[in-house]
Amino acid sequence: MLYDVQINDRGQITIPKELRDTVNLQAHDRLKLSINTDGRIILYKSDFFDDVEDLIRKDLEGEGLSAEQVEKKLPERKKELGKALLKMASEVEQEIERGEYFTLDQLDEELEGEE
Incomplete structure (x- = not known):
């Protein structure tokens, strides 16, 4: 499923609650951003590794x-x-x-x- 989000004036986005619940994101979790070979942004939860x-x-x-x-x-x-x-x-x-x-x-x- 795709979620629509918008970047605010401060460069921030809000991750929809349904998505946060689905992937168990909590306040203050660290996230990683990268760009794949197609130029798409990949966002994932930081882990031990x-x-x-x-x-x-x-x-x-x-x-x-x-x-x-x-x-x-x-x-x-x-x-x-x-x-x-x-x-x-x-x-x-x-x-x-x-x-x-x-x-x-x-x-x-x-x-x-x-x-």
Whole structure:
């Protein structure tokens, strides 16, 4: 279904309630805008992966890379992060199988004892 919206003098649009309800948009949710190859605007709700990508992008910019270099390097960094996360998950799985793990409550108690 298509929804008609209008841009006001301040450049803002109102997303119709029916659409907000359908896609579970709440006040203060972060949204992302992009343009597809046909020049159409794509609007979507920001998620965890967008936040991670933003952090990687900021890290690359902090290394002094240009915007163009950041965009070229970004996929490589995302792949490196994915590999690291898979390795961590595998290591945790092995620790659980060996019974060598802490529950979050145990970790919390241990950290409180260090204060």
